[in-house]
Amino acid sequence: MSDRLKSTNSVSNEEVIQDLTKNLEFSLRPDDDDGLNSSDHVESCASGDSSKASPSVDISFKDEDDEVKNEQSDKDDSDTDSIDELSLKDAEVDLTDDQKSERRSIAETLKTMGNLAFKNEEYERSIEKYTEALKICPLQFNEQRAVLYCNRSAAKLKLERYKHAIKDCTKAVELDDKYVKAYYRRAQCYEITEKLDESLEDYKQMLLIDPSHKEAQSAMVRLPPLIAERNDKLKSEMLDKLKDLGNMILKPFGLSTQNFQMEQDPETKGYKINFKQ
Template sequence: MSDRLKSTLNVSNEEVIEDLTKDLELALRSGDDGDFVVSPGSRAEDFQPSAGDSARESHPGDIPLSDEDPDKTSKAESDKEDSDTDSIDSVSLKDAEVELTEDQKEERRVIAETLKVAGNEAYRVAEYEKCIEKYTEALRLCPLKYSEQRSILYCNRSAAKMKLEKYKKAIKDCTKAIELDDKYLKAYYRRAQCYEATDKLDECLADYKKILELDPSHKEAKTATLRLPAMIEERNEKLKTEMLGKLKDLGNMILKPFGLSTENFQLEQDSESKGYKINFKQ
């Protein structure tokens, strides 16, 4: 154990961890004591084309926000570790469009719009898997030049995934929607909900702040920016306590051969700097 750790009255967290880690590495290398061992249904042709949607929140073609709010009391993550069957290969799509005429691209856009309508209807009757299939088919068909329409498709698909509690995948779709339209308020809102459902509170707060930039009157965002800071602080304190507990266990393991324990060190928090100091007592 280093002399600095025994004798210094005011030691930073970083120095304490550095000392403990250094001693642990030396002890593990020595190998002198065993105590150191760490141990799809309908097709596009069945539907008639409908008018394109705006990427803005008020357009009726976009799935309403009120329909897909996640249960705030449940933090369970149900995303499965299966293959991503609804992924969109933009590179392949771009290559496939090279030989298309403008008329052919417009024809694909119309079919994609029809598929979106089918997806919206599936969502309305709670057929969320079918809904996702329709939006995915539309995204694989809709030309890249129609970024607004593609943004809506991604955002609508995220709503269906939220209903299935596939929050991680919903976050990816919201992010794609935002990449295509960085002022898409609804995509930010859905992503913020998903972040909160997966305990990503810092990211959640950032999205709500962005929403207020786009719409200062947004009620939910206002409320969230008031309640989330306290939740983040509480979480950080919990993590700090857990970290100190693990550090104490590590310290006891290292100090045992020297006839010491973490009880020989008094940890005090400075009221001003919020940092910690360690006092050694025999």
């Protein structure tokens, strides 16, 4: 903290944060993009974090990527809010423990602002604030960063950016592999995008962590029949296409697939083909 603030008895939150952030520089390059809670809410704090912040404080970082709003749907693979952790790691090399603690507090303030924007249904702004928090929160604070990613995924889910929401949830569970809410949001996104097998796997993981989770229990009953129905439909479509191909090949010979009958051996479960004129 600067000597000016140390020698001042009364300063505002905004003055403190501006003083802490005035020399921070980030050159974050976006990564290539690959990749709700039932109450639709975001988490206000990470486990073990008692930091408090005023939602009236506004913080902005002058980064070109931050000024570009992600107004695109999942039809576009661009992801303007990717976090370059290599650059963050380089920026943290010479930081003292006190400086890392200060950055953590700033990230908590930004998260509070993101939560407020989410509650006000300002989802774009909430994404911006969570992203700013991720760009300043030291990498060593895994639980706090996991919450930031999970909260950001909630806003993306609201905006129907399911692919990017899945990516954020995946990052959250990489940081905290017991994070049930992140698995749940990802499972929801997978189900919405008809990735039913992946959704079922996330619900199974949730039950390993919390066997009493009602939504996961319900999904274990709901999804298997849907997966079986989908697989039967795909199988039927595939056989129809093979039949059309067979008819096209056999037509010059005056034959069709109707001339061939498949019979299953009840013992071996194998198939044999019988020809009939």
